[in-house]
Amino acid sequence: MPAPLRLGTRRSALATGQSTLVADALREATGRDVELVTVTTFGDQTSAPLHTLGGQGVFTSALRDELLAGRIDFAVHSYKDLPTAPADGLVIAAVPLREDPRDALVTRDGATLGELAPGARIGTGxxxxxxxxHAMGLGLVPMPIRGNVDSRLGKVESGELEGVVLALSGLRRLGRDGQVAEAIDPIAMLPAAAQGALALECRSDADDTADLLKTLDDHYSRICVEAERALLATLEAGCSAPVGALAEVVEAENGLEISLRASVTAADGSDAVKLSATGALTDAVEVGQRLARLLLDDGAAELMGARDDARA
Incomplete structure (x- = not known):
């Protein structure tokens, strides 16, 4: 009997929860046993705001080091945490069916964004x-927070905050989506590129492992994420930049096509560039790159630069 596949995961409840879901699905699809190996990443060891930590990779580089060293066979990442540049010696072997990518609001009394009073404190990192x-113009006051899902929800339960905004996918994977007051319409808040998607990564020379992981790949989820991440890469924006992107496979006159919406918003919400593009399913990366260039032509770089100036 072959040895169990060693699945590398961060230690948080969300990371281990979603890794357990992948392990269970892989066992069912292939009959191969899987064991979880927990890894502490740099992002897990600090409480500093994410945008001050040097960009992408703070939650993933330690897992990638373990992969390249051969101490784990594959890793499960929240895809939005991965740098957009390819990693030498590694490959994304599968993108499982994507969970709902929307952001979600949790409030103590179930109030939605439009029902909260001006001045209400909303936690987000x-x-x-x-x-x-800010761009919604509701007078809400964003408050910086870090920590796991339970600690963030606890700030609402204690009354320290009137609400928190989290990824709906994470709440669902933890079984906490019953606390959601509002799944925020992407028209009002576009999610982060690849939000709700997982990436199953292994060494590029591990063909047997890659073949096993491919049994979990969802084609439409993969190409939607490829379009969103191509946009992010072309904008040269990190995972913490004020960029929203959401791709969907939709019906068109000549069959299915990919539809991508994106936005870049000033830090104070005073200005934003919002555009969309469509294309063939086989051209997902090109659609993302093309939309990014249109955003840049409309001033997206200046909006992202204003954010950097404000932090300096």
Missing amino acids: SLRRVAQL
């Missing part, structure tokens, strides 16, 4: 969410 909350 995301510059993108901060910018888009």
Whole structure:
């Protein structure tokens, strides 16, 4: 009997929960046993705001080191945490069916964004969410927070905050989506690129492992994420930038096509560039690159630069 596949995962409840879901699905699909190996990443060891930690990779580089050293066979990442540049010696072997990519609001009494009083304190660790909350013009006050899902929800339960905004996918994977007051319409708040998607990564020379992981790949989820991440890469924006992106496979006159919406929002919500593009399913990367160039032509770089100036 072959040895169990060693699945590398971060230690948080969300990371181990979603890794357990992958392990169970892989066992069912292939009959191969899987064991979880927990790894502490740099992002897990600090409480500093994410946008001050030097960009992408703070939650993933330690897992990639373990992969390259041969101490684990594959890793499960929240895809939005991965740098957009390819990693030498590694490959994304599968993108399982994507969970709902929307952001979600949790409040103590079930109030939605439109029902909260001006001045209500809304916790989030995301510059993108901060910018888009300001842009709504509701007078809400974003408050910086870090920590696991339970600690963030606890700040609402204690009354320290009136609400928090989190990824709906994470709440669902933890079985906490019953606490959601509002799944925020992407028209009001575009999610982060690849939000709700997982990436199953292994060494590029591990063909047997890659073949096993491919049994979990969902084609439409993969190409939607490829379009969103191509946009992010072309904008040269990190995972903490105030960029929203959401691709969907939709019906068109000549069959299915990919539809991509994106936004770049000033940190204070005073300005934003919002555009969309469509293309063939086989051209997902090109659609993302093309939309990014249109955003840049409309001033997206200046909006992202304003964020950097404000932090300096």
